[in-house]
Amino acid sequence: MSLLTAELLKLRTTPRSLTGFVILVVAIGGLGAAGMIGGTPAAERDLPQFDADLVGIAEAAALVSILLGITLVTREWRHGTITPTFLATPRRDRVTLAKLATAGVVGVLVAVLALVVVLAVAVPWLAVIDSPLEMNGDVRERMGLVLMTTVLWGLLGASIGSVVHSQVGATLGTILWFLLLEPLAAVTLGLLDADTVADYLPGSVLSSAGGGPDEGLSVSGGVLVALAYVAVIGTAGIVRTSRRDVT
Amino acid sequence: MIEVEGLSKRFGRTQAVADLSFRVLPGVVTGFLGPNGAGKSTTLRAILGLVRPDAGATRVLGTGYAALPRPLEQVGAVLEASDVHPGRSGRNHLRVLARTAGIPQSRVDEVLAQVELTGAARRRAKGYSLGMRQRLGIAAALLGNPEVLVLDEPANGLDPQGIRWLRNLLRSLADEGSTVLLSSHVLAEVAQVADEVVIIHHGRLIRHARVEDLAGGAAPASRVRSPDAERLERALAAAGIAVEDGSAGALLARAPAARVGEVAAAAGVVLHELTPEQASLEEVFLELTAEGTS
Numbered sequence: 001m002s003l004l005t006a007e008l009l010k011l012r013t014t015p016r017s018l019t020g021f022v023i024l025v026v027a028i029g030g031l032g033a034a035g036m037i038g039g040t041p042a043a044e045r046d047l048p049q050f051d052a053d054l055v056g057i058a059e060a061a062a063l064v065s066i067l068l069g070i071t072l073v074t075r076e077w078r079h080g081t082i083t084p085t086f087l088a089t090p091r092r093d094r095v096t097l098a099k100l101a102t103a104g105v106v107g108v109l110v111a112v113l114a115l116v117v118v119l120a121v122a123v124p125w126l127a128v129i130d131s132p133l134e135m136n137g138d139v140r141e142r143m144g145l146v147l148m149t150t151v152l153w154g155l156l157g158a159s160i161g162s163v164v165h166s167q168v169g170a171t172l173g174t175i176l177w178f179l180l181l182e183p184l185a186a187v188t189l190g191l192l193d194a195d196t197v198a199d200y201l202p203g204s205v206l207s208s209a210g211g212g213p214d215e216g217l218s219v220s221g222g223v224l225v226a227l228a229y230v231a232v233i234g235t236a237g238i239v240r241t242s243r244r245d246v247t
Numbered sequence: 248m249i250e251v252e253g254l255s256k257r258f259g260r261t262q263a264v265a266d267l268s269f270r271v272l273p274g275v276v277t278g279f280l281g282p283n284g285a286g287k288s289t290t291l292r293a294i295l296g297l298v299r300p301d302a303g304a305t306r307v308l309g310t311g312y313a314a315l316p317r318p319l320e321q322v323g324a325v326l327e328a329s330d331v332h333p334g335r336s337g338r339n340h341l342r343v344l345a346r347t348a349g350i351p352q353s354r355v356d357e358v359l360a361q362v363e364l365t366g367a368a369r370r371r372a373k374g375y376s377l378g379m380r381q382r383l384g385i386a387a388a389l390l391g392n393p394e395v396l397v398l399d400e401p402a403n404g405l406d407p408q409g410i411r412w413l414r415n416l417l418r419s420l421a422d423e424g425s426t427v428l429l430s431s432h433v434l435a436e437v438a439q440v441a442d443e444v445v446i447i448h449h450g451r452l453i454r455h456a457r458v459e460d461l462a463g464g465a466a467p468a469s470r471v472r473s474p475d476a477e478r479l480e481r482a483l484a485a486a487g488i489a490v491e492d493g494s495a496g497a498l499l500a501r502a503p504a505a506r507v508g509e510v511a512a513a514a515g516v517v518l519h520e521l522t523p524e525q526a527s528l529e530e531v532f533l534e535l536t537a538e539g540t541s
């Protein structure tokens with residue numbers, strides 16, 4: 001427990017980088033919500049699905065979640081603070097597990113912040129244009145999925161960071177995978193008539209876990225496979241971190 | 248107590264440490280010496296569980312570092328001065344460590360005062376000078392009041408007052424029974440505080456001795472200055488004493504000061520200076536570490 005609170009203290013005590021991540025979440029939530037309300041014709045705004053989809057915009061903050069997950073591991077290697085960290089906690093598996101747990105907590109905070117921002121934009125705006133947001137079961141379920149998504153992405157980020165200790169390498173590699181490599185792989189698999197395999201690629205899995213497009217895995221299936229990814233990559237990270245010489 | 252037994256470590260094609268064994272006793276300041284690249288940092292990092300040995304073992308207080316129940320309260324370490332996040336204040340750096348190790352937060356301000364860093368404690372570490380970072384590193388090492396201290400080149404970046412302060416601190420800790428191991432590549436710096444020295448070169452043990460025994464092993468030399476240097480040189484040569492040109496117009500005579508004084512008196516040469524040559528310690532070090540190179 002003290003390791004978890006120490007990890008959160010590490011985040012709190014670098015105010016500039018923390019502010020950067022907060023601004024990113026606020027921008028993603030605020031601009032996303034504004035764009036969606038402004039860009040949807042009035043007739044569609046009254047459809048029952050609209051409110052849930054609007055709240056679901058907050059899911060985009062999962063990007064910040066994975067970046068934070070990567071950062072909270074890799075910056076310790078980058079700045080050499082991993083040395084005092086390991087001197088204080090020579091059981092490195094505990095350090096890695098504490099960082100994974102921290103990434104989960106951070107994922108919750110990112111979701112809460114993103115949802116608050118989306119609601120702060122949506123509730124008054126929709127009230128003014130006389131199409132008030134209804135806090136129905138669909139909307140609440142969608143909020144739950146946003147939370148689930150940011151937590152899973154955060155966990156994945158921390159496990160990636162514990163395998164690839166270079167901050168730049170882990171960040172660029174992750175972005176490259178989701179933006180370029182996975183779509184290419186999916187297209188290739190589609191050409192080979194192996195679409196079901198593509199459903200198990202990480203980006204597709206995370207999207208399913210967040211209640212994304214109807215094709216692919218179910219929500220629960222997506223969550224389970226995503227957790228399996230975290231377990232496998234996280235275990236590799238624990239092994240890699242425990243073996244590495246800190247020079 | 249620190250024990251190193253048959254420690255070997257290779258990085259790629261470089262054998263950093265080769266079958267190294269020595270013990271560091273409590274109540275003693277032990278200097279850990281060797282030229283740059285001799286394997287000092289690797290050895291210290293192996294002792295601290297940061298580097299996995301290829302062979303051999305290291306023990307602190309009778310056990311491996313990773314098995315220490317409360318490591319920061321048992322062992323304090325000063326490694327590289329730059330191991331701080333630039334965006335975090337020195338005080339917060341210590342708060343994080345205290346939180347991790349379960350050390351009361353009140354210790355943070357105590358050690359900051361002890362290393363005289365209180366004034367800058369709330370500033371971002373990015374703006375710290377090397378000396379300030381070094382003080383912060385020392386503060387981190389003292390946080391848990393440890394009985395074993397391991398310091399890698401701690402004098403780097405410290406001003407003369409800081410170095411003297413550190414020497415006094417290490418001396419008093421050792422006198423209270425602490426185990427102190429500090430590395431350096433400058434023998435003279437270590438000789439002022441250390442009781443014993445462990446000298447390594449190319450990762451191997453060259454010498455483990457008490458400081459006074461180490462100096463005793465060197466041929467004695469004296470710095471001597473005379474207004475009539477030529478006559479002095481002839482007199483010394485006649486007495487079978489080798490003479491070299493010393494620094495700043497002085498002569499370096501390869502004999503104890505007493506003998507040089509007797510020769511000068513017998514020859515009736517006026518002396519303006521006669522000093523036992525302290526650099527002989529440094530020469531011992533250079534001699535010892537030169538052997539491995541050839």
